[in-house]
Amino acid sequence: MKLIRPILIWLLAFVLTLASAVYQRLTGPTHPARGTIEIAGEKISYKLLRNYNTGEDCPVSVKISNEQINASIIWKRYKMDEDVSGIKMHREGEALVAALPMQPPAGKLEYEVLLQAGDEKVTIPVEGPAIIRYKGAVPAFVLIPHVLFMFAAMFVSMRVLLAAIGGGKVKKISWIAFSLLVLGGLFLGPVVQKYAFGAFWTGWPFGEDLTDNKTLLAVVGWIVALWFMRGSNGDRRGRWWAFAASLILFSIYMIPHSMRGSELDYSKLPGESTIETVDTVAVMDSSIMTEDTLNIPIPENSQ
Numbered sequence: 001m002k003l004i005r006p007i008l009i010w011l012l013a014f015v016l017t018l019a020s021a022v023y024q025r026l027t028g029p030t031h032p033a034r035g036t037i038e039i040a041g042e043k044i045s046y047k048l049l050r051n052y053n054t055g056e057d058c059p060v061s062v063k064i065s066n067e068q069i070n071a072s073i074i075w076k077r078y079k080m081d082e083d084v085s086g087i088k089m090h091r092e093g094e095a096l097v098a099a100l101p102m103q104p105p106a107g108k109l110e111y112e113v114l115l116q117a118g119d120e121k122v123t124i125p126v127e128g129p130a131i132i133r134y135k136g137a138v139p140a141f142v143l144i145p146h147v148l149f150m151f152a153a154m155f156v157s158m159r160v161l162l163a164a165i166g167g168g169k170v171k172k173i174s175w176i177a178f179s180l181l182v183l184g185g186l187f188l189g190p191v192v193q194k195y196a197f198g199a200f201w202t203g204w205p206f207g208e209d210l211t212d213n214k215t216l217l218a219v220v221g222w223i224v225a226l227w228f229m230r231g232s233n234g235d236r237r238g239r240w241w242a243f244a245a246s247l248i249l250f251s252i253y254m255i256p257h258s259m260r261g262s263e264l265d266y267s268k269l270p271g272e273s274t275i276e277t278v279d280t281v282a283v284m285d286s287s288i289m290t291e292d293t294l295n296i297p298i299p300e301n302s303q
Contacts, residue, residue, distance in 0.1 A: 013158040028256040033125040040117035054134040057099035078108035103134040106264040135196040149184025161246035170242040185215040197262040221248040
């Protein structure tokens, strides 16, 4: 019986960690935009990418069997005061396909797909433009350890939280959670950031990258907790500090991954004179297509 209880606690910690990781992944801004619409009597399911490696154009494909339905991509650079561009999609088998132009690391495009059958027109995603962010490719030998260490840090941290609630010992396992977080977040995290976006650290005090700032907050929380757990009486004195640090890390994992991440400011690029005029909420809540846009003839590949 004494052996079963610790096993059950570890199992519960694993389930909670896995659930939080899945939730974070599925709710993040880089998760594909999915949905279903109907046009010309055909129900169409779509999946539009919102994350792609720089170095090549991003494919856009919508499976449409009705050959009377035409489609075009309408896009513009994110947060830029500029005219939209259109790319006509062409048929490959049962799908209409085209590609968004490649962007530099952290560059973003907002785009919609205009479907038309006669006088009937619909745009996808139905909730508004998809925003895709380009990133540099991260080698597997960096990315996989980063993900594993961060998952392990959350797993052990969740075990600390449960131990603190149940009155168990927390000091030794807290050091393990902290070490895993430092390895995954403060060591490998910046390396991933460098490969993906060209900078090791874009959080405080150099920037506002939420991913970096979340990591920093979690590390500081654990440092405070470990300070109160020092000495021979650390388990008792620092139990609720360990609980607080674990809760902070868990709360951070509930924030969708990559939200408010690295973002290229196109207006600061050499030769750019346009300025940022559109905020995130306005873009996400309204179409980038005006009435004129919906009626313009779109050439085969205009940009």
